[in-house]
Amino acid sequence: MVIPVTRRNDFAKLAAPSIAEPVMVDKFTECHVTPSDVAARMVGYLGRQGDYLTLEPSAGTGQLSKALLAAGHSKFELVQVERHIKLAGSLAAFGTVQNRCFLEYAAEIAGKVEFPRIIMNPPFSDVRKHVAAAVSLLGRHGHAEPATLVALVPITFERGDAETLETLPADTFATAKVYTKIIRIRR
Template sequence: MNRPAMYTRPNKPLSIPVKNRRDPAPFQPVELVQPVIVDAATECHTTPDSVARRMVEYLGPQGDYLTLEPSAGTGQLIRALLASGHSGNELTMVERHIGLCGHLYRYGPVINRCFLEYAAEVKGAAAFPRIIMNPPFRKVRAHVAAAESLLGRGGHAEPATLVALVPVTFKHDRAETLEELPPDTFPTARVFTKIIRIESA
């Protein structure tokens, strides 16, 4: 009776290829994302991703619309616009805080100004068919009024559209309330909020 030798492995290779340890895999650099520090003085309350996406949807379909973000902050609404297919070449970002501006430049040019001053300066000379904003809550009426003064069709057939995140106490004759947000949307602000839409012919 033939027995297989105990030191052989029938039908199996006696060796396996081993990668040369002197030839390691090429180093893959890891890009570190620098955190965005939000100073309390900015009154910047970061829009949650899901809320930002819905606000962009409320603006309407994508197209060659010049779009204004008057209080660009940490860029949440800008990222949602770009993710939806909106062209970065059609975005105008305004942000008064120089530290936040430094993070926004990756998305395109930023106007480092107080939006109320900017709006007063360009009123009558600039028109935006789309405006999306999360304005400072304490000056929400002034910011929405300034943004509304810049609404214009810009050659498009459909009405110009402004979508804003505002406190639930905000009132406007032509504002359509699209949804009221949960109380914990901005826990540090302790303000109940809603999303509104204003259209201008």
Template structure:
């Protein structure tokens, strides 16, 4: 083969590049600080799709006062607001101080143990809507504390409680709406379901 094949041509090799105009300035990427939760809080984050379905199970939208006990990272609160719920009708309870601070972007927060707070306000307030993902090890205690707060509050619609609970949880007034896949809370190693308790009067 001829050596000339490998020789660089005498003229320089150039590639023409056209300048394009009209590109807008790129917005800086915002990286949200991850929420680090101590495992002793038993905060098991509800997946977005599960939270949305739980809100739908509450029933038709309206000006219902709504309680979110043990609100955690705010997944259920976020789903409520996405559905059109007013933050002014939402009460969030969370005992973990750092989690409570993060919940303020969704609405008012009470930084207390829910069971203790519920014992103090029972008989003085009614919530037509309660939505909850309580600590799995204390689920019976938390549901029992929530039920006396469930009431129509002057509405014609029945009062409704929707909860995400371990599959072993049983209550005479509860209907099982969904049995969730085993991998929903892989770190907790607990099989779960969504239940609804309706209080007509």
């Protein structure tokens, strides 16, 4: 049995699939990617979304920014600070990006800008400096609700005005070998 086959040339060309390029981060950046489920819970601890100017210091790969947007926060109210040039370049889709050291940025704008919402996973080696710099920017910015900072920090981090919301499992940051917790500071 013979089946005649006709050649067709009118098929549309298929677009080549695009594969996201993996983000390569030097270990000295201390970029420890926040797991998506942890980021979502951190956003929940911030409180309801609204027209709150929100800061993500040391934004890294943008996991916290993605969680903010997924929860309904506006990218037009989000300021991300990241000093690693490649990481900063990939953050523009989520909000405003400041490609610089967060500690320098905070020192420059202290007293000029208030953020009613701050969410962060700071470098663990300088966690005290980064949290203190973030707290210096925390303010109500005209809102009635308290300004809120939520941070993922090493379990050893202590600060009098910080409440521990949860202690994370030991394997949350297996490569960092640091036990962590989520804290909240309100003003």
